[in-house]
Amino acid sequence: MSHHNEQAEQLSPAETEDRIWKIADDIRICMLTTWSGSEQHSRPLSAHVSRDEHAVYFLVDESGHKNEEIEKFPEVSCAFVDKGSNDYVVIAGEAKITNDRAKIKELWSNFAKAWWDDENDPSIRLLTVSPSRGEVWDGPGSAIAKAKMLLSAATGGDIDMGETGKTRL
Template sequence: MSKAQPHSDQTPEEVEDRIWELSKKIDICMFTTWDGERQRARPLSARVDRDKHAIYFLVDQDGHKNGQIERFPIVTMTWTDSGGHKYVTMTGEATVANDRALIKDLWSNFDKAWWEDENDPSIRVLTVIPDDGELWDSPNQLVASTKMLVAAVTGASPDFGDNAKVQL
C-alpha cells in the first residue's frame, strides 16, 4: 500500500494518481543515471503506461546511458511544468532491450527526428519500473506568484501546494 508523507492533503492513492497523470501529461523528463562517479542527466520523451506500471523510452543502442544502466540500473526521472509549478520525480529500476514488437507499439511520428522508421535496427526500448515518486503540485502560476509576494512582504515561507512522496 502507498504511504504519503504528511505534506499533502491528498490520500496516498490520490498522490499516486497525480504522479502518473502529470508524468504522462508533461512527457519530456530529465532522465538521470549514475556512471560510477557522477550523475548524468538528459531529456527523454517518456511513454507512461500506468496499467503496466512502466515508463518506456525509445533510445539508440549506442547511447552511453545504456552501459550506465547495465552497471547501475537505478535511475531517476524528473518532469517539470515550470509555468504551472508542477514537478514530479520517480525512481526505479531500468533495463534496455531489443524488443522489436514493443518498439513498434511505442513508435510515433515524433521518433522520425532520430530514426527513419520503427524497423531501424539501432533502436532499443528502455523500460523503467518505478519504485517511488514525489510530487510538488501548485494550483497555478498566479496563485504561486501571489504566495511568493505575500511571503516576501510578511517574511513567512510560501506554501506552494501539495508535496508528497509515495511508494509506487
C-alpha cells in the same frame, strides 16, 4: 487555523499516486538521470507513461553512455517539470534496456522520426523504467505542497503517510 492548513496539504496515497501518473503522462518529456559510478548524467527524453503496465518507456539508440551506465547501475530517476503550472514529479526505479521489437513498434511516433527513419531501424532499443518511488510537488494553485509515494508492490498495505503523504503500494 493551522490545523485546517495541514489538512489541505494531505493527499491520500491513492490521490498522490494519481497525481504522479497523471502529471508524468501530461508532461511526457523528462530528464532521465543515470549514475556512471562516479557522477550523474541527465538528458531529456520523450517518455511513454503506462500506468496500466506500471512502466515508463523510452525509445533510445543502441549506442550511448547511458546504456552502459544502466547495465551497471540500473537505478535511475525521471524528473518531469510543468513550468506553466509549477508541477514537478520525480519517478525513480529500475531501468532495463531490451530489443523488444513489438513494443518499439507500438511506441513509434512521428516524434521518433527525428532520430530514426522508421520503427524497423535496428539501432532502436527499448528502455523500460519500473517505478519504485515517486514524488510530486504541486504548484501554488493546488492544495498540496508536496507528496511522496513508494510504488513498491511488495509491501502490501503498509502505509506511512509521514508529513508529505508518503506511501508504499
